[in-house]
Amino acid sequence: MRLRALLDTDALGLRLLGGQDELDRTVRGVMTTDLRDPSRYLSGGELVLTGLAWRRGPADSEPFVRLLAGAGVTALAAGEAELGPVPDDLVAACAQHRLPLFAVNESVAFATITEHVVRQVSGERAGDLAAVVDRHRRMMTSGPAGGGPDVVLDLLGSDLDLRAWVLSPAGRLIAGSRLAETELPAHVCTTLAGEHLAAVRTGRRGPHRVTVGPATYSLFPVRGGGRGTAAGARDVRETVLSEWLLAVEADAGDWPEERLDLLEGVTQLIAVERERRDAARTVRRRLAQEVLELVQTGAAPAEIAARLRVAAPVLLPGLGAAPHWQVVVARVEWDEVKGGPAGFPAESAAGGRRAEGPAGAPAGALAGGPVAQALLEEILVDPLSSGPEPSDRIAVAHTGDEAVALVPLPAVSSEHDGSETGLLADAILAAVREPLSAGLDGDGRLTLGVSAAVHSAEGLRGALEEARHARRVAAARPGRVCAAGHQELASHVLLLPFVPDDVRRAFTARLLDPLREYDRRHRAELIPTLEAFLDCDGSWTRCAARLHLHVNTLRYRVGRIEQLTGRDLSRLEDKLDFFLALRMS
Known part of the structure; x- marks a missing residue:
């Protein structure tokens, strides 16, 4: 696990005192010590916990930190329960040797931190979680209803401190673990989906790692056997636009095989739920x-x-x-x-344009x-x-x-x-x-x-x-x-001979039906008014005289026509559309 995950876990009571730029270091173990020289017991990658009993004065801090850094320790966490706040000389020594330093709140026991770290980095624990995932898979396959992706994402969060989300190929958020306190922003979702689809199209083997802003995500395809998504599909193009993906906020590049196998099992479990929902449709x-x-x-x-x-x-x-x-x-x-x-x-031969078979289907195409x-x-x-x-x-x-x-x-x-x-x-x-x-x-x-x-x-x-x-x-x-x-x-398109009659009728109905319905309800004679207005080339006085109306009454009727149809009878294009609609009705 990474230091950043430790810092983000509120229950551990850790406060960062130095090493902000080193939070992506990997923790492979944990050791509690108050020895002045614990280097013989260190193998590298540890989080060292200390109560500072080895420190008799400011001069002791730099040698102690130098030994830890030389042994390859990932970070140092100093408790505040016995001696109070972490001394400045220790903070300075850690900064000198670029060793991240945490203060441990007096209310948190070292045993709590040790248990948490061991649980996260243990390959045996990953195997235990894999067994849990497998049990969930069997339940979802055989039972009438499953817990959905949220259940397994919560397992990843509670047992491995992994924030994870399930996304659609279009970048829509489908599910997320409760550890992810806030949903992924929409632009991050679409970016991750686009990067995933591009990687799948190039045939790159997953997981695909993507950095968006300060965060790194590992993307795992969710492949199933339903509706063209079988692993034996003829072509990746038959599946790429329909598969979900699992996005995990972590860099899986240095993960052990056990954890990669676990995530593969998680994607298979999510695929079961996807197939269930497809069946429901x-x-x-x-x-x-x-x-x-x-x-x-x-x-x-x-x-x-x-x-x-x-x-x-x-x-x-x-x-x-x-x-x-x-x-x-x-x-x-x-x-x-x-x-x-x-x-x-x-x-x-036509520059990438494809010949079409019967009913418009491309010959020999997918x-x-x-x-x-x-x-x-x-x-x-x-x-x-x-x-x-x-x-x-x-x-x-x-x-x-x-x-x-x-x-x-x-x-x-x-x-x-x-x-x-x-x-x-x-x-x-x-x-x-x-x-x-x-x-x-x-x-x-x-x-x-x-x-x-x-x-x-x-x-x-x-x-x-x-x-x-x-x-x-x-x-x-x-x-x-x-x-x-x-x-x-538009009108000029509808005049083309290959346009079906049904499209012409739909065009006419869209323009004239609101007016016909209004005339039926209110006897307002909007259709005859529209015909006369167009016949008079939009002349207010000639049209009012033909209809034996006051010009203000005519303006009211034309305004109502424009309001009901969303058109503007002062525009030539809209006049032409109405003219054609009336002729085709």
């Missing part, structure tokens, strides 16, 4: 798959609505009535690299659907949330190389002001772009498309096609991680 995934198949095959809206009502208690626990919906489509694709290492496909499914389940979770529960509320289906999420939204009032609600494409990826870019390295891409919110099952097919088209817009951009939303499907 099976029902949600199957229900989401059924809804997706109904939408894709053109089933009647009533049939889709009936299926959603049946699935709601599982897909949407606690939300009650059917909400509004958004559709998010994700795709993970890999470039083909000519002459690459074994297990990597060869580069296509199966991207399950990877995209796992990744979409993760990135749709609020990045500020921690623990497993938020991710367990996300239901995602996949078909071919594509993953599709049906995202429930709280129903908004018909009187809403037209401001954007629901998921925004850029916001989804803001917190995960850095680590995922590292995991995709130089040959992978993640593209996302986000639809507008729809208010019923009837609009789901259009929303799905809209999200797919938005994903194609994102795919046309440079970068390893890209997203596009329905807002970016």
Whole structure:
């Protein structure tokens, strides 16, 4: 163990008097002595505890410290119970010989410190803890419920003084030991996840050591046998974006084999819990798959609505009535690299752009659907949330190389002001772009498309096609991680002949449905007013005359249109969008 860990353990009552820059020294044993020359009993690496009975005067301190330093002692701890505060001459002697010095509070017995150090550095104790970990693994494998990663992380904290956390591949905090009094800052989580993914992609053997600020972390992959994460997977790219990682605040570079084996056992235990949670998602995934198949095959809206009502208690626990919906489509694709290492496909002739097989699937490429499914389940979770529960509320289906999420939204009032609600494409990826870019390295891409919110099952097919088209817009951009939303499907794009009719209908509904609903409720004639205003090229006086209205009344109606739709009728682009929507309706 390191001196820093001793200092951070409040129960030991240690106060640092000198050697701030030496706290990363390793402690391999402990010795209590009041001999004037204990060097014959020292082998190096010890924490020496002394009650200062050897000191008869200031001149005794320097020879004593010189002998300890020459024997390779890691640090000296002087008790204050018998003789009071540690004398200045001892502090000066330790500074001269660069030997860290601690004062031991009079309320703490040397036996307490000795027991603590021996427990931490004992290989036999590590073996005992490994046995405990193994028992927990058997319990979690055979029992109906396990304690989760927190239990084993607490074991690491209580028995080895190791602060540890479990992170998702996108850098979300899943679990942490109670020894870690504060959670890892978000930027540290994303940095660690990115460094881990980059190391895995290069094939470096773990644990991977990373320094962030003043702290050093050792990163261990959490590998399991479920959903494409088996050790015999064909390609690391099939697993790198879906594996959790264990981050330990320590430098494992000089750890003995016993401790490395222990941490390997811990990762296997966490993998059991990961597989348990994946199994718990099976029902949600199957229900989401059924809804997706109904939408894709053109089933009647009533049939889709009936299926959603049946699935709601599982897909949407606690939300009650059917909400509004958004559709998010994700795709993970890999470039083909000519002459690459074994297990990597060869580069296509089109500068890395891949030929596609049936249904848009790249010929001979890795199966991207399950990877995209796992990744979409993760990135749709609020990045500020921690623990497993938020991710367990996300239901995602996949078909071919594509993953599709049906995202429930709280129903908004018909009187809403037209401001954007629901998921925004850029916001989804803001917190995960850095680590995922590292995991995709130089040959992978993640593209996302986000639809507008729809208010019923009837609009789901259009929303799905809209999200797919938005994903194609994102795919046309440079970068390893890209997203596009329905807002970016501008008028000139919708005029292109390859755009599906469902996307056109979704565009029209998004602009005009708020106005139609308002007219139905208030008989306000906003749609006829909009048509007349556009026909009059935005002229207030001509339009007011045509509608036999006062100009102030016309201004009120146009203001209400802008408020409900979030558009500005003084802008040419928004006028054009309304013109096209009215013509396509």
